[in-house]
Structure formats: C-alpha cells, structure tokens
Amino acid sequence: MKKEFFEKIKLLNNFSFLVILIFVFFISFGISKTRFLTNGKESNYHIYPISIPKKVSFAGEEITLAEDDLIERMDKEFLVNTYWQSNTILLIKRANKYFPQIEKILIDEGVPTDFKYLALIESGLENVTSPSGAKGFWQIMKTTGKEYGLEINSNVDERYNLNLSTRLASKYLKKARDKFGSWTLAAAAYNRGMSGVQNKIANQNQTTYENILFGDETKRYVFRIIALKNIVESPESFGFYVDEGQMYKPIEYKKIKIDKPINNISDFSKDYGLNYKNFKIHNPWLLENHLNNKSRKVYTISIPSDKI
Template sequence: MSPYDACGKRSGEVASSFRFRPCGLFGLLLLCVLLGLAGCGPKNVTSKGPFVVQEPAKGYPVVSSSGQKTGTVYLPADDGRPLSKAEREAFLSEGELDRNLSQDELGDVLLHFKYLVHEDRYTVEKNIERAQFYMPFIYETLRSRGLPRELAYIAFIESGFNPKATSSSGAAGMWQFISSTGKHYGMNQDWWLDERRDPYQSTRAAADYLSKLHGMFNDWHLAITAYNAGEGKIQRGLAATGSKTFFELRRKNEQIYSTRDRLSDENKQYLPKFLAVCKIARNLDKLGFTRMDLSRSPQVAEVRAKPGTDLMLFAKSMGMSWEEFAAHNPAYQRYVSHPSRSTKIYVPRRMAGQAQAMLIKLPPAKTGTSYAGLRDYKIARGDTMVSISRKTGVPVAELRRLNQVSEPLRAGRTLKIPGTNRTGVDARALAKASAPASKSVQVASVRRSDARAVPQQPVRSSASATHEVKKGDTMYSIAKRYGVTQEAILAANGMKNHNLNLGQQLRIPAGGTAVAENRTVAAPVRAVSAPAPQRAPSRSVAVAKESNKVVQYTVQSGDTLWAIARKFNVSPVELLSLNNMNRNTALRPGDTVRVAVN
C-alpha cells in the first residue's frame, strides 16, 4: 500500500480543513465528475413528471427525436415558435391513448401538434366541421363495442371525415378501406355502388376491424399503427425484433431483415400524428378552434330501394335536391340503383314513411321512357355492346343487365344509359334540408405568356353535338374546344374516368361553345413524386374567384401539386389534405384543385 492516500497525505496525517492544498481542488473536481456520472446527467422524464417541452431556439431541426428526417410530407419541421401557455397545457393533456409517454416518444407528436396548431389550422377547422355531422354516430358505435372514444380521430387522419375520399392505392371512404378488407367486412363494391363510402356502414366496419386489431396485439398503439401499415407487417416486425411496443419497434426498425417488413416513413408517423390530433381535439376551445356542434348531426333513417330505382327521380319526387340526396348517400356511383338487387337509402328521419312509400310506387327504371337518371341511346347499324360500351363508358355487363338485351342488336332500338354521379359531397349539405346546389367556383384558365397558339373564336351552339375522338385528343382539349366542363362531358356520356379511345363518339352537352379547329393539345402531367426545385412563381397562375377563402385552380400543362402550392404560397401538405390526395396523385390538365388562400 502506498504511504500516500489519494490526496498525497501520508497515512495517518490529519489535514487541516482551513488549509488550501492543490490536491484538494483536484479531488473536488473528481467528486463532481463522479456525481455527474452517478445521476446528474439527463433523465428519461415522462409526462407524469416535470415534463420539459424541448424546443429549438431557432431554425428547423434536420432530424426529429426519432431520428427521422423532418420537413417531409410525413413529418413537418419545427417552426421555431414556442408554445403558448394554453398550447403547452393542451399538449400536456392526456387521454386514454397518450398516457405515460417519454420525452423522446412525444418528440414527433410535438412536431405534428405545432404544425397543425400554427401552420395548418384550416385543415383542423375543415375536418372538425365535417366531423360534427358523423361524430355522434361514431361515438355511439365505439361505445357499443367498448372501444376508446378517441379512436374516432383515425378518420381525421384517413380522410378528414370525408366519405367521398379516395386514395391513389384504391382505398375509399371516410375510413379508407381497401377493396379486399372492405369486402371482408361486408361492404359491396361494384360499378353501381361502393359501400365503403357509406359513412354509417363503414364506421361499423372500422370499429369491428379496430377491435380485431387490439385483440391481436393487446396494445392500442400497435393496433392503430396496424390500421395504417397492415396487421401482417406489424406481426412480422414484432417477431423479428422482439419488440413489445410501437416506439420500441420503431427504434429497432432497421434490425428487420426484410425491407418489405420495415415501417415506412408514413407508418412511423401515423401514431404520432394521431396522438397530436387527439390532443388538439380535446382542447379545441383552448386552442382557438371552433367547437363541434353535435346537434348538427343529421337524424337519418334507412329505407330500401328496389333494383333499378331511378335515384334522381326519387329525389325530385321527395322534394330533395340531388346534392342533398348525394350528401346522405355518398355510396351511390350512378343516378340509378343496382339493377339486380335491392339497396339501402338514407333519408331524413322525418321523411322515412313517405320515402318508403315512394320507393314502392316508383316503377323500375328500365321499363319507362323518361327518367332523370337515365338517357336514351339509339342503336345504329353496326353497333355492338362492345362499341356502345366504348362510346358511353358503361361496362358491357351492366348494359346487358340494365336493358336485358342480347346480341345481335336491332338498329333503331333504344337502350337506357345510366348517368354517373360525379357530384362532390359537402358535409354542410347535410345540415340544410333541400338546400339548392351550391354554385361551383368558375376558374378561367390563362395561357402562358410564351405560348404560341392561334386565338380561338368560340361559336355559340344551342344544341348538343357529337365529337369523334381523334389522335391527340384529351378530355381537357375537347372540353376547351366546346366550352364545356369535363365533368359535363363525363356525365353526358355516363363515363367514370377521362380515358378515351380513338373513334369514340362523345356526346357534347347543349349550350356549349364550338371552337375553331386550331387548338393546342394538352400534354399529360407526370405523377407527383417529389417537390420540384425552387423557382420564381410563374405568371400563368389561373384567375380564380374567391369563395370562403377557398378557390379552385385549373391545372395547367406541367403543373404539380408542389408547383401549385408555391404559386399560391400555401403548404403542400395543406393542399394534399384539402383535396384528399397524397404525394403520388397524378394531375391532368383541366383538373381542378381546391386551394385555401389567406
């Protein structure tokens, strides 16, 4: 043993407490280091303890606390603005699904919370406005199954409570069911009807599916993530990493050997965004948002329609506008119900008895000669079911089923062609019985200043016309030539999409304008994949009329969602949410995009 202790004193020597020694300073420093290692370092503080909201003093962080890059479609960057007292209280509030989260686990939740509260308030207001019409039914459905009430806000993330929402992957409705899952839960999908868009039936299906997912994982965070990522991916991820929770699975994501089984950027942020929405929804007043008025929820009753019921004629007979009928029944894709089976119709409860009596009284659409939801097609010599299908956009099987005819076709005979329900559904229509159709915002397209095109002189036409599709034609160019909207052409020809075939005969609605043959051919727009490089705003912004701070912009050749966002100085994420699109949505010249302007 050394005769000197750690401070250099001989063994047994007593040091004076008043005497300064250099070794005493060294010992003091060493003691501080040891204390720091023992417990003075950073701790994993949960929201139950003295939670400290960690916010950067300025600038935008490159990565979040989860290690994921910020400033993307899936994870917004921090805006550098500190939370107010009310915002801090709202963020620290806890519900059934966001308890006992650590500082790191709440890091991404904070980024979504700040973005929605500071930058994207319009989306919150709009989604909450739509939600109030369905929330009482959603709450009651969740309650009846013993599920947490805040699961209702999955529909906020999925569709903004819009029953007509459709994704590029084919998911549809307020709860965004893909086709196979929708069929598994009893929602029929065909040319006539898509029951995934039925807000009531799809809500019951969503509650059943969420209950199943919770039974599989016994954890709501994993169940909610599985709703987005798929139960199989979550099961394989847990097995590969040995994880027990969502946040543990996310931390170990790179350990999963199969890249197909790893969580995508969207999967990683689905739960944090959902939790942020829950915190906002339970503190709407505190955060300055409009509180939901659940008394505005419509009182509806379900009645049954016979096969082949003319829905437009039914609505008119009941004194309902088509917009009101479509708002209550967004599942219908045609103006005529399915020709071979009965279907359900939702009507205001006060009209239930009258509506059922009217549905019994109305004859099947195929037996009459004049119906609001059908138009006549006179068979010409040489026509076949296939050629008529190409001209009208109606599948051959549906033409045969509706008209009960077989080939060869007899020239001069008349077929019934169902119209396509292209009417958008605004939830506000649910609150106004028999409200007149709201006028769509008209948008005049302005040519690019450097375009070299011969001026077109419109000529008024008082009667409908027929246009034969030629090489280079697009729905946009045809609509421009005749001075009508693309939607009007689609409706007049019973078409579901913009696809055209050479030689196809299109019926042009009356009242349009025929334009001289000199015309420019619209080039197709590539699918949106990433933001374009920053550049000065183009001078070709379409002229738009403002309506409740929302305008409709006509897509120009070469436009992308990100380019449109820059033109109007709005957030790309807000643009995606407002139009129920995602980053891969393709745009065509002539399409209209809704933009919320300041």
Template structure:
C-alpha cells in the first residue's frame, strides 16, 4: 500500500515539474498557439465612440441611440457569405452612385440607402417598388424616370440614382436635415412631416417613429460602418470587385431599332442583353436627347484591374452618332 502511494506521489511530482518547465519555456520563448480553421469573427460589442452621417453627428451619448446602433451593428456585421457578396457589389457600384450624388450635391453617405433598400440588386417588393432604390412607378415618373412599353428606368441603376437624388434634394429642402430626408425615404414625406408637427421635434433621434423607419436609419448607419471598415469585422475585401472582370459598360446615344442585332455585335444574345439590363422591356430602344449606359458581359475574363476606372455618369442630353459608341475611358 505504501509502495503504491509513493509511486503516485512521484508521478504527481513529475507532472508538476514538467508543467513548470513548459510554462517557463513558453514565457521565455513566447510560444503561442492559436487553433483556427475558419473565418475570423470580430466583436462588434463596442461600437465607435463617435460617428457621422452625411456630415451630421449621430448622438451616441444618448444611451437609447447608442443601444439601438450597437444592436443593429452587431446584426449587420455578423459574418455571413451574403454580406461578402454585398460588399463585392458595393465595391463595383458605389463609385458610380457616388459620382451621381456629387453631381446633384447630395452627400456621399446617402448611397447607403441603396445598399439597405436592395443590396444593390434589381429586386421587386410586394408593394410594387423595384430596382436598386426600390421606387414605385408613380414616384419614378414624378422624379423624371421613364416607364413605358420599351423601358422601365427604375431598374437602370444609374438613372434610378438620379431620381433618388432629386427626391432627397426636395426632402432636404423641406426638413433641413439629410438624416430626416433619409428617414422620409422610408416613411414618406407626409409621414415624417406629421410626426415632426405632432411631436414638435425636428431631429430624427428625438422622434418616435414607426419601428420600420427607426430600424431603417440605424441599419443604414451600421451598413456604412461595415462597408467603410470591413476588415474590422472579419471581411476580406479585394482591391477590385469580381464584377470588374465580368461586366463592361457601353454608352449609346442613338435609337436601336433591333436589340437582337445590337447584341450580336457584341457576341451575345438578346436574352443575355436583357438579363444584364432588366430595365429593357422590348426589342427596340428609342433614345431622344439623352444617352443610355448598357451593361454587357465580357467575352473573356482577363485579369481585373487593380483600380476601378473612372465612374460613368449618365448624360441627360447628347448628340446622335452613326453607331453605338463604347466609352473607352469609362470601360471596366
């Protein structure tokens, strides 16, 4: 019995000495082992101390505001493959959208409305809203978009951005705040106006609005944080979008009587042309005093450029040419 106890004590002593030697060596030689077989997840428990939207301060010192932002930030930055796809699309489309916002003197941050509205995809809603900016037909016509038997410009990302800019400009003139203008994009101008008059408050952050509109603004703020700081939340973002290698933009400023023949000039089918340009509804395209940007797939997939080319801004007027002209300076 004593012999067994002695052996047990010796084994325990040996283990303790061995562990002590391991700890000593680890400290001396800085042995660090990290087991990692998947993507890195970054904590969003602690949001930034201060953020701005369209040049306006977000009052994070207000605990209610800070809590709502932190909750939405955690939701929007949690790692998911769909968000990686969204970031790739944002890398391609946001420079073009930003160029149009600047043309209309609308703050760059308003581009995140399109990200929240549609994920920068031509989608439809049950309320008959469509396109990147989720515009309903009547609003589209009110702000200069054409909807007829040939085209529905709500689904043209660049032209729809122009319409959104016109709306946001008018909302800003009324509310004197870009945050309020953004909120009205969800609630409607009447809804925002009535809430401000009824509650006698002029700041979005002091208004009690419907849950959808409240969530809408905080989602925009969270998406802005993610798009501008993706690495902080575990997303690896390339210096170029994968769309750069798959899509070309061409500019046409003369009517096209046969889009099937036009598509064949670029080695694609009419069906493919329509899939890349869902705003086209027929086999003809009538152009008067304007130009259109068309998307077509690249035949080959060359190595993408390290930097995006100069963004294209649609023209509102243009002179007719004998054939469709490719915009070389703006090609992707």
C-alpha cells in the first residue's frame, strides 16, 4: 500500500513537471514571436483611427476638409495606407532609394517635388505593367510615350528609363497645369486625362478638384497622394518605425554615352564590372541582349559609380 502511494506521488510529480515544461515552452515561444514581430522592441499592439487634419496641401495648394465627403475620402486613404502595413513599409523603403533621383529631375523641370508621390501611387516605384498596358514608374501609355518623344519598340522601351519618363511626366503635368491653372487638377488629369477633366469642369461648372464629382479612381487619386506624402514624410506619426539601416539605399550613377550598336550586352556589361542581370537592373529600358541603334542615336547608359 505504501509502495503504491509513493508510485502515485512519483507519477504525479512527473506529470506536473511535464505540464510545467509545456507551459514554459509556450511562454518562451510567445516571447520569441513577439520579439521577432517587433524587431526586439516592446510593443503593445492597438488599432486606432487616424486623426484627420482640417486642411491638407499638395504642391503648395491647400484643400480645406470642411465637408463630410472630403473628410471621409481623406480618412479612407489615411486608414488604408496606414493599416496596409507591409505595402507601406515597402513604399517608405523604396522612396528613400528613388526619390533623390526623381526630385532632381522635377526641380530641373520646374515641377513641385510633391509629384514624386504621384509616381509612388502609380507604380509603387517599380517597373510594372498595368492591365491597360501602361509601363514604368510613371505608368505611361504607349501612345502618350510616343507623342512625347520616347522610343518604344521591341528593342528599346524608354518608359522604363527613369530619367526620360520623369521628364515626360513633368512636361505633361506642366501642360495640364497651364490648361487648368492648378497643380491639383493637373494631378487629376494625369489619372483621368486632360479631356476627361475638361469635360467634368464644363459639365459641372466647377474649377477645383475638391468640388468636382469624379469617378471612383480619380476622386481618390489626389487624396491618396496626400495621405502617402504625410505618411512617408512622418512615418513615426503613423506607427511606422524603419531604421536608417533598413532603408533601401540611393544609387549614384556614372552616365555613359553610346552612339553605336551593342552586339552583346552580356559581353558589354563585363567591361564595367557588371553581369548581365545587374546591367539590366540599372538599364531596364534595354529589352534584349543587344542594342540595334542603326540610326546611331546617342543613348545614355547608367553604371553604378562604385563600378567605375
């Protein structure tokens, strides 16, 4: 009887020890998981609405959020872009890499630097292709690209050239601004087209973006730009903490002029310390493994400065 009693005590002790081990494991796992998700920093995760300012601005033009319609539209863009965390963190990182290059061109072209956020919402600063066929950071259609002088064919597509496409976008925006007298409406025209905006102005007898009834995409367009401008310029205010070392780094380029064909880009790139993949990453407008250039046009090749 005494022996059975001690056996039961032993079994109970073993069971208790097992329960404690399991408890410790899950507590440790939870702590490790929390530290992984918070980058090793203490975090109390709460979800809050966003405080909407009474006034917002874009390209030096102020919009007063005095109507429920305007407040709700602005609120939507702040909420969507704040709580789509993974996408917004990527946008913040890419902005750090590409905005310096874009800003220089916008300043050179006489366009407000706020328009860099237009490229951000158009493509996420990636060389993507839309369902309608628009390409590059600025999402330029083929007809528009050719109208403004870009070369677009099976060998070269200059919509993927960040310098040339930014200059095209600048020319379009300046033309729209001259037409409508407003940078905000110029931004709307980039989405809706100049004729589309002109028709809305004529039909509704209104001349400001916030007082014109646009379709769903265009009525969100400028507000989305403004929301991302505020988030990227002050990420901590919206709960985004990205260390400097986690940002994507800007690249300094040496520009190489070439006025002859390139028979083999794989071989050509080796002369500049690059393999084919990296050469194409920095020159995505070259579509094939060669450059035809029968007309002896002068092209500009971008080579990272640390390779020369």
